[in-house]
Amino acid sequence: MAASFPEDLATHVRAQLVDRKERPPALKVLTQLFETMYFASLKQEEAQPISCRIAFVRRKNPDPKPPKRIVADRWQVSPLAEDLPLTVRNLVKLSTAVDPWGSTLAVDVDDDSRLRIWGLIDQSVHYSTYVAKEASSAPEMPGMFQAVIQATGEIAAYRSTLLLGSLKQDTLVKSQLRALQAGPVHTKLMKSVRLFQRRVQKEVGNELYRERDHWPGSLEQNWISTLCRILIGIHKYQHGGAILISDSATGLNPKYSLSYSRLAEALFRSSVLSIRHTAYSDTIHRKYLDKGLEEIPTDLYLSESVDGTELNDTNDELTGCVRFLASLSRVDGLIWLNSNLHLKAFGVEITIRDEPSKAVVARNPQGTEVKKLNMNHYGTRHRSMLRYCAANPDSVGFVVSQDGDVRAITHANGRVVLWDNIRIQSLVNARARRSE
Incomplete structure (x- = not known):
């Protein structure tokens, strides 16, 4: 089996988003996003592996379809005073402060199609507890999609609780086997x-x-x-x-x-x-x-x-x-x-x-x-x-x-x-x- 790369994950994820009537960023942008996350996953900060979650959230309209009733524990984006370029170095540094269990980085592209970290999102803990089967209901997640550094050389993309795809070392994973549910x-x-x-x-x-x-x-x-x-x-x-x-x-x-x-x-x-x-x-x-x-x-x-x-x-x-x-x-x-x-x-x-x-x-x-x-x-x-x-x-x-x-x-x-x-x-x- 031929080795897969972040570009392969970007191609697959973009196709999934288009299939769901979304207007995703260009393939070049998605590739850069996943390459940055992948190379950051190979680093360490203070002798600890890197782990973080990002959400692709449009800065000009971060909450395009809010529910009629806003619950108290719903997510909220807090903009940074100055946004940061999405680089391996910045992602590694911020990962120590943005634990994916409870926080998410808001990322968008600027007018020149450059990826920027523009805010932090709170209340992610409720999503994390649901995914870990510690809660019975799933809260909504912000943005068009989310991406997570899960382990060294392992990144994954989601649309809330929908797995869009993941890259594990050099293997593109499009789905997970339901061995506990059938067979x-x-x-x-x-x-x-x-x-x-x-x-x-x-x-x-x-x-x-x-x-x-x-x-x-x-x-x-x-x-x-x-x-x-x-x-x-x-x-x-x-x-x-x-x-x-x-x-x-x-x-x-x-x-x-x-x-x-x-x-x-x-x-x-x-x-x-x-x-x-x-x-x-x-x-x-x-x-x-x-x-x-x-x-x-x-x-x-x-x-x-x-x-x-x-x-x-x-x-x-x-x-x-x-x-x-x-x-x-x-x-x-x-x-x-x-x-x-x-x-x-x-x-x-x-x-x-x-x-x-x-x-x-x-x-x-x-x-x-x-x-x-x-x-x-x-x-x-x-x-x-x-x-x-x-x-x-x-x-x-x-x-x-x-x-x-x-x-x-x-x-x-x-x-x-x-x-x-x-x-x-x-x-x-x-x-x-x-x-x-």
């Missing part, structure tokens, strides 16, 4: 999800569970999202890591055994409280508010209020559990979870040495389009996970590379399969927009 990985995880769904249904009762037909799908999404949040947490450390989901200890040498079920229990209680709180709220609206009645029974109001408070507290607990588990990846070795997401150990070494007889890389979530996998092209984490999953067909492994890629591995159709660049964030592929 063999999803099928194996669904065995645990169904047990989780049945447990929640038993706790709340059939009548409450069936009041809304979306609960099975919502619970599945919550379970998968919790796993994704741990992977996102590992990815943020930028040192690599791995998670193994398996009920078998065969071939594992744990350095630190630790029984920890709080994540699974918090997820269970959060789901139960969500269903009960929704039922109370629906009853209040259906029987009282929608009929214009002024009085609501005190016990009903208190039940809804108490469950709402407990739900918020439990979701905070769940976030703490996710962060706790992700931090365990900083020790050499993988994190071992059983099929119920109970932690068994961390710092785990895989002792299986037999190479898989057949290993492939999947080109689609279903694993039906594949190419032969060369074990020598992957590091120790990947090779050991491939060996384990080949020997333990019911297991599912995830490897987070230092270069930022997240890969899934499992056994399917008589071979061990690796899915590259899987989707773990709350993003949508641009190419699949209409079907998704």
